[in-house]
Amino acid sequence: xxxxxxxxxxxxxxxxxxxxxxxxxxxxxxxxxxxxxxxxxxxxxxxxxxxxxxxxxxxxxxxxxxxxxxxxxxxxxxxxxxxxxxxxxxxxxxxxxxxxxxxxxxxxxxxxxxxxxxxxxxxxxxxxxxxxxxxxxxxxxxxxxxxxxxxxxxxxxxxxxxxxxxxxxxxxxxxxxxxxxxxxxxxxxxxxxxxxxxxxxxxxxxxxxxxxxxxxxxxxxxxxxxxxxxxxxxxxxxxxxxxxxxxxxxxxxxxxxxxxxxxxxxxxxxxxxxxxxxxxxxxxxxxxxxxxxxxxxxxxxxxxxxxxxxxxxxxxxxxxxxxxxxxxxxxxxxxxxxxxxxxxxxxxxxxxxxxxxxxxxxxxxxxxxxxxxxxxxxxxxxxxxxxxxxxxxxxxxxxxxxxxxxxxxxxxxxxxxxxxxxxxxxxxxxxxxxxxxxxxxxxxxxxxxxxxxxxxxxxxxxxxxxxxxxxxxxxxxxxxxxxxxxxxxxxxxxxxxxxxx
Amino acid sequence: xxxxxxxxxxxxxxxxxxxxxxxxxxxxxxxxxxxxxxxxxxxxxxxxxxxxxxxxxxxxxxxxxxxxxxxxxxxxxxxxxxxxxxxxxxxxxxxxxxxxxxxxxxxxxxxxxxxxxxxxxxxxxxxxxxxxxxxxxxxxxxxxxxxxxxxxxxxxxxxxxxxxxxxxxxxxxxxxxxxxxxxxxxxxxxxxxxxxxxxxxxxxxxxxxxxxxxxxxxxxxxxxxxxxxxxxxxxxxxxxxx
Numbered sequence: 090x091x092x093x094x095x096x097x098x099x100x101x102x103x104x105x106x107x108x109x110x111x112x113x114x115x116x117x118x119x120x121x122x123x124x125x126x127x128x129x130x131x132x133x134x135x136x137x138x139x140x141x142x143x144x145x146x147x148x149x150x151x152x153x154x155x156x157x158x159x160x161x162x163x164x165x166x167x168x169x170x171x172x173x174x175x176x177x178x179x180x181x182x183x184x185x186x187x188x189x190x191x192x193x194x195x196x197x198x199x200x201x202x203x204x205x206x207x208x209x210x211x212x213x214x215x216x217x218x219x220x221x222x223x224x225x226x227x228x229x230x231x232x233x234x235x236x237x238x239x240x241x242x243x244x245x246x247x248x249x250x251x252x253x254x255x256x257x258x259x260x261x262x263x264x265x266x267x268x269x270x271x272x273x274x275x276x277x278x279x280x281x282x283x284x285x286x287x288x289x290x291x292x293x294x295x296x297x298x299x300x301x302x303x304x305x306x307x308x309x310x311x312x313x314x315x316x317x318x319x320x321x322x323x324x325x326x327x328x329x330x331x332x333x334x335x336x337x338x339x340x341x342x343x344x345x346x347x348x349x350x351x352x353x354x355x356x357x358x359x360x361x362x363x364x365x366x367x368x369x370x371x372x373x374x375x376x377x378x379x380x381x382x383x384x385x386x387x388x389x390x391x392x393x394x395x396x397x398x399x400x401x402x403x404x405x406x407x408x409x410x411x412x413x414x415x416x417x418x419x420x421x422x423x424x425x426x427x428x429x430x431x432x433x434x435x436x437x438x439x440x441x442x443x444x445x446x447x448x449x450x451x452x453x454x455x456x457x458x459x460x461x462x463x464x465x466x467x468x469x470x471x472x473x474x475x476x477x478x479x480x481x482x483x484x485x486x487x488x489x490x491x492x493x494x495x496x497x498x499x500x501x502x503x504x505x506x507x508x509x510x511x512x513x514x515x516x517x518x519x520x521x522x523x524x525x526x527x528x529x530x531x532x533x534x535x536x537x538x539x540x541x542x543x544x545x546x547x548x549x550x551x552x553x554x555x556x557x558x559x560x561x562x563x564x565x566x567x568x569x570x571x572x573x574x575x576x577x578x579x580x581x582x583x584x585x586x587x588x589x590x
Numbered sequence: 591x592x593x594x595x596x597x598x599x600x601x602x603x604x605x606x607x608x609x610x611x612x613x614x615x616x617x618x619x620x621x622x623x624x625x626x627x628x629x630x631x632x633x634x635x636x637x638x639x640x641x642x643x644x645x646x647x648x649x650x651x652x653x654x655x656x657x658x659x660x661x662x663x664x665x666x667x668x669x670x671x672x673x674x675x676x677x678x679x680x681x682x683x684x685x686x687x688x689x690x691x692x693x694x695x696x697x698x699x700x701x702x703x704x705x706x707x708x709x710x711x712x713x714x715x716x717x718x719x720x721x722x723x724x725x726x727x728x729x730x731x732x733x734x735x736x737x738x739x740x741x742x743x744x745x746x747x748x749x750x751x752x753x754x755x756x757x758x759x760x761x762x763x764x765x766x767x768x769x770x771x772x773x774x775x776x777x778x779x780x781x782x783x784x785x786x787x788x789x790x791x792x793x794x795x796x797x798x799x800x801x802x803x804x805x806x807x808x809x810x811x812x813x814x815x816x817x818x819x820x821x822x823x824x825x826x827x828x829x830x831x832x
Contacts, residue, residue, distance in 0.1 A: 090605040090732040106636055108608050111645035112732075118641045474609035474731075486614045489624050499640065532636040532643055 097228070098189070100182060102127060104469060105497065105539050106532030118534050121467045121579050122204040122458025123172035127179060128195070128213035129455060130168035133160045134183030135220045142190065145222025149428055152440025152452070156216065159440070159452030171455070190221035192228030200471065202575030205568060206456035212441075213453045219437040224428055232428055233352050239419050240348055240355065241402045245387045254285050263574045264447055272574035274302040274567055280311040290317040294371070299327040300479040300543060303565030303576055304520045321374060324483060325550025336374050339364035345372060345393035348400045348411075353419045355404075357397070357411045372396055449572055458580065461536060465582040468518065469539040470561050479543035482554040493558030496525035497539040498585065503529040506587065513588040516559070518581050519566050523559040524588060538585060596675040597713055598740040598769035599727075600747045600756070601649055603776075605734035608633055608647035612726035612735060616651075619714065619725040626700045628652070628711040629726055634779060646776060648783055649734060651726070652677060652698040652711035653759065656767025659788060660710075663693035669708070675740075675769060676713035684708055695764055695785035713737075740769065747771070759783050 090112065093099060099113040102124055110116040119127060135141045136157050146153050165176035165183070186193055195217040201207055223229025258275040259266045266272055277298065280288040291312075299308055312318060312331050320332040329335045338344070343364040348355050364370070369377075376388040390396040398408050406417045429435050433443060445451035461467055475490040476482055496514060498506075508514055510529040515522060516538070525540060533539055544558030561578075568577040608631055616628050629651035636645050654677045661669050661677065668684035671677050684707040691699045691708060702709035714724035718737075722728065727737040738745035743752075750756075756771040757780070764785045775783070 090607065090734070094602075094605065094733075106641075106643050106645070108645070110643075111636075112604075112607060116641065116643065474607065474611075485624060486617050490610050490614065501640075530636050531638065531640045532645075534640075 092228075098185065104467070104534045104537045105471070106530075107471070108474065117174050117178065120171070120173045120534070121469065121537060122206065122460075123168075125206050125210040125213060125453065126163070126168040126171035126455060127174060128210060128217060129160055129163040129453060130165045130179050131183045131186065131195075131217055132156070132213060132220065133163040134165065134180060135187055135217070136160065138183070138187075140183070140187035140190075141220040142222030145191075145224075146220065146439075149222075149224070149430070150219050150437045150439050151434045152438060155440035156452050159454060163455065186217075187221065189228075191223040191226040193221060194218055194223050194229050200578075202570065202573070202577055203579040204458045205570050205577045205580065206458055207575065207577065208570055208572045209450065209453040209456065215437070216439055216453070219439065239353075239404055240350060240400045243389050243396065243399050245389060248387075256280065256285075256288055257574075259574070263571065265443070265449075265572055266574040270574070272569065273298060274569060274576055275574070277302060277308050277311045278567070280314060281307065283314075287314075289315060290319075291315050292319045292321075293328055293332070294321045297322070297326045297328045297479055299331060299547070300560065300562055303562060303567040303578065303581075305560060305562040306521060307567070308562075321371065323368070324480065325548050326480070327547045330548035330550060337366065337368040338374065339368040339370050343368065344370035345397060346370070347372070348397055350419075353422065355401075355406075355411065355417045355419070357415060359412055444572070447572075459582070461582045464584055466585065467537045467579055468516070468561065468564055468581045468583045469533075469537050470542055470565075470578055471539065473541045476541070476543055482543050482546065482557070483551040485553065488553045488557075491541075492553075493526065494541045494544040495528035496559075496585070497528050497530055497533045497537075499533050499535040499537070500529045500531050502535045503527060506585065508585070508587045514585050515588050516564060516583050516585050518564040518583045521563040523561075523563045525559045527587075538583065593741045594673065595739045596741045596769070597718065597737065598654065598675065598747055598771065599651075600736040600750045600771045600773065602734045602736070602750070602754075602773040603646060603648055604774035605732040606631065606647040606649050607732045607734075608645075609731050611729045611731050612649060615725040615729040616711070619717075620712075622709070623702060623704045626702065626709065628698075628709065632783065634782065646779060648772075648775065648779065650696065650698075650759075650770065650783065652694075652713075653696055653766070653768030653770045654711075654713060655769065659693045659695060659766055660690040660699060663690045665689060672715065674715075674718075676715050676718075677710075678712040678715060679708055679710065681705060681707045693788065695766060695788060696759065696768070697786070759785055761785060763787060 093112060100115045100117065101110040101113040102117050102119045103110055104118055104121050106116060165179035168179055169176040195214045197211055197214050201211055218230060225232055254261055256276050256279050257271040257273065259268060259271050263272055273296065299305060302308055309331065318332040319334045319336060320329040321336040321338050322329050323338050323340045325335065341358060342361045344360055346358040348357060370393055372393045376390065379385055379388040390399060394408060401408060411417050430437055432438050440451045442451065473491060475487050481487045496516060498508060508527050508529065510527060512527045513524050514527045515524050523545065540559065540561055542561055545560030545563065546554045546556065549555050564581060564583060565578055566581045568580045570577055610631050612629055613627050613631060616622065620628060622628055629649065632648040632650065634646045634648065636643050638644055654675055658671060658677050661671055665687060666683050666685045668680045669677065669690055686706045686708065688701050688708060691701060699708055699710040717724060724737050727735045736747050736750060738747040740747055742748060750773065751771050754773045756773055757775055758768050758771055760768065761784050764787055
């Protein structure tokens with residue numbers, strides 16, 4: 090809001106009129122799945138109208154000629170057909186973006202996995218930013234030093250080599266997905282199919298797959314094949330509800346967590362009150378499990394504070410100082426002489442050899458997304474300001490703000506279907522049927538319906554949120570992006586009908 | 591001598607994102623019962639026709655008026671205006687008669703069933719005395735809520751009032767001197783947030799003249815229930831003379 094107050098011109102691309110759109114200068118009701126076309130056209134305009142930063146492109150990018158050839162066909166007129174935004178608007182925004190450069194940026198978005206083409210959409214956005222050279226420019230992106238700088242690691246014995254294939258398909262099925270991220274829904278699918286081997290147990294920490302991955306019915310079927318499920322969480326969420334053992338973790342106000350570094354500052358998370366009930370910190374839970382499994386050497390700390398002290402071993406700051414101050418800023422390191430990107434070339438790969446080697450497009454190319462059939466709608470999902478992911482729906486005050494999740498339906502469409510505001514409607518996809526309360530509005534494209542995530546809870550441990558609203562996970566069909574492993578959530582098409590009586 | 595403080599709020603409507611963080615922070619700060627809140631975010635809904643749409647959020651609370659009708663209406667002097675301008679309720683003195691509730695021109699008051707008293711924003715006076723901002727201001731995500739000393743020309747609120755066009759929620763007929771200044775409030779929405787005419791024109795007078803002695807006797811005794819019933823009657827618009 091400060092940037093807007095200072096004169097930043099914000100353009101929002103969304104099939105739905107969000108609160109962000111309400112505060113923006115322009116809202117463009119883009120057709121779902123076609124953001125890639127819009128951004129390709131912007132790239133086309135910058136290159137073919139000679140509006141890009143030639144010096145930055147020469148010094149910090151690779152593959153410009155391939156990019157230029159690759160986007161030749163993607164004119165605003167071409168994109169207008171795809172994304173249903175007028176060609177003049179696209180051309181104007183390209184001009185305005187270039188005029189504001191380098192004090193401008195194309196935002197990568199938040200929940201970005203909507204369609205199978207979303208990975209290349211994100212690349213197109215990164216390329217746009219490179220073309221105007223906004224790195225380390227006021228109003229652009231800031232390059233930061235590597236994560237974790239300054240903190241010591243705890244000494245552990247070497248980890249034994251795992252001989253089996255990872256159940257989530259990384260890297261044998263998803264060669265480009267980082268090992269530390271993984272593909273959650275693939276664990277579920279492979280547990281269900283027994284391929285490449287049958288899994289028997291699942292230890293789940295800070296994840297809630299029953300709510301967070303598509304096709305909840307399928308997730309519960311996979312749970313049924315398990316002999317043993319353990320869930321560690323701060324609330325009795327839906328996954329905990331279907332687990333054999335729940336290890337209650339203390340909330341963030343009650344526990345220590347390992348120290349983290351953001352930019353050049355170390356932040357501490359420390360208990361404001363003692364943990365309630367039987368809850369314990371994650372550090373305590375894992376150490377106890379390790380010791381009982383005869384693996385105590387891998388948890389070389391006496392308690393939480395000792396863990397943090399060891400992390401600080403190489404730094405001129407004590408845990409006591411950190412606890413008092415809340416943070417510690419490391420002495421400034423000399424500014425790096427030059428920008429280095431974490432890519433094979435050390436530059437921005439406008440054309441990616443890594444992708445090409447795996448058989449994907451080196452330069453983002455248009456990929457046609459699926460469209461709703463007769464009587465169908467795109468099912469959109471997205472966050473609301475009141476709730477954090479799927480974890481806060483049971484909070485007394487937040488529950489009061491939004492006790493359930495209505496289904497947004499375009500007013501004209503609703504009238505045609507004889508649906509009035511507040512009516513109960515049945516939403517049906519390939520994998521599920523869920524009732525919702527209708528919210529009829531001008532604020533959504535006629536070919537879409539929308540609801541927010543995290544409702545329709547199964548767990549009776551969530552006394553307020555239990556059975557309130559509907560779960561979009563019950564409706565989502567599983568589509569996994571072969572490059573990023575992300576779930577393409579907006580590719581699910583649904584039918585809606587009024588529930589009579 | 592230092593100038594007397596006069597606390598007030600400035601609300602920049604253009605910066606409100608409708609997240610209700612102010613509402614939740616206040617509820618947590620003051621343990622406000624579910625079903626009530628001391629401040630609010632009025633969501634005017636999505637206006638216009640697809641795709642030419644707007645949506646405005648107007649946040650508000652007690653206006654800490656110069657001439658507060660609630661103070662005049664209070665028979666037990668539980669509601670009073672502090673030296674620093676904040677209008678507060680002394681919960682120990684409040685008899686829960688509810689008389690102040692319709693007296694407020696901005697519907698900023700409610701009856702707190704858990705405590706048996708009238709309730710509303712008190713400007714987080716205790717936080718302010720400690721040099722902190724009210725909870726709603728401290729948490730405001732968009733920077734829409736501002737608070738400070740209107741008598742201090744260097745305060746953020748004074749500067750904002752000086753540098754921007756502001757409006758206060760008053761009409762020609764009704765002006766209790768509210769100390770909340772709005773920036774960027776769309777003119778077509780004035781009527782949505784204007785003060786309603788006082789529902790109890792002679793209220794203060796009647797209480798002060800005839801009823802105070804009676805209630806005075808009743809305060810602290812077993813007749814509080816009657817006083818509440820009395821208040822409830824008034825809420826329904828029945829006159830005392832009946």
